[in-house]
Amino acid sequence: MEKIRIGKDEPLYEIKGIRPMSPNVMQIVFAGPVPISWGDITIYTEDGTEAATLTGYDTVYRDDGQTVYLSNDGSVYQAPDTPDGPGEPPEPYVPTLEELQAGKRREVAAECEGLIYAGINVALADGSVEHYALTIEDQLNLFGKLSQITAGATQLEYHADGQPCRYYSAADMQAIIQAAMWHVSYHTTYCNALNMWIAGCQTTDEVAEIFYGADVPEQYQSDVLQAYLVEIAAMAGGAEDGIPKD
Template sequence: MENILFLDSKETKKAKVERLSDHTIQIMIEGEANTSGFHLVTDEGILYGKYEEFTTLYKEIEGGFILSDDGSVYEEPEPLPEPEIKPYEPTLEELREAKVAEMNGAQQQAVQAGVNVTLTDGIVEHFTLTEHDQTSLMGLQSQVLAGEESIPWHNSDEMEHCKFYSNADMGLITSAAMAYVTWHVTYFRDLRIYIRSLQDKEEVEAVTYGMDIPAAYQSEPLKAMLAARQS
């Protein structure tokens, strides 16, 4: 610590004085900044440093201040501009595969939502087609082929109990379910081939599930099913 004597005071104080550059000096001392200039003296009062030109407050800091002898003051540097982050632009291939995944999800959702079936008495019931439902219906189909009557099953209404369906009704249910699943599986496979053939990003983004697939990308089974729907 040095003995510092500010020129507007007759009392020396203890301070830590450090030259930072040719024109700035840092003074760590209690109290407010003093810009009257200063001397450094020994404990006996002998002068050994004159800093009478350091009369400009360059910067206040925690625990002290910095003075300059050339009138300069600290200026906050201009903040660096944040780099412009451009949003990632997916490639055509990435867009196509993302669309395929989206359409696959739509296909599965459509299948699991199920199908309406008109039974022999003219009543329409709805049947969900989750993976579990599909597996169970395949087993029930074997019972139909075996000629069994009173086959237990349930429709999609969770408020209804399971009930017995006649052989004829269960045949209608299993046939409609398998046809519905086959339609969506066939349609999706052709749609996937069509998507992967596209060479324009906007065309890929415009694809929706259920759209008409161009004839050039329709399989023979899909063409047959479309013709049957129109007849």
């Protein structure tokens, strides 16, 4: 079965097929989990050989559950008008289970992204606590500091939110980077588990009960998430309550 990778993310997603539907729209049928963000699409054959990379398909044109349509021109699907007969009030539309699952995935993905971007508080060696946003640009800047530390830098320039740029010790910068990596990795792992839970729902009522911050049922918890939950419980003194509050 073919696989794809989105951007520079580590996970590989199994797909049943990928094909163009028009000059600007690509259809991807997933065999399992569906990504929560989009970017360059690298396609791998069944034996793991890199086959091709598609660029520009980063807009969700239409989401039909396991089948996702992406556009490379920013366009999104618009349902055609279906006028009712004269004098007949329009029937309320009842979304299908697949449509509700797709909407719930978008909902939790937005919550995940917002929490990641909101950032973290980090206690520094002098006892002060500073806040650092973690937008994509912030993440790239921070993780780039890791190579400076590896190269032996003893002071590194950076800034907390709303503060001027200043020099940080290698130890403080390492603490900031580690906290950032943990924050991003945890929320990405938790959101992935939510997506597995959403995919496993059999009724619309089950989908409606899912929200970001809910305790994920054990059957949808990956080994990675379980390890994070144990760590969170230990940090909270044994009180495991879902997502850590930064």
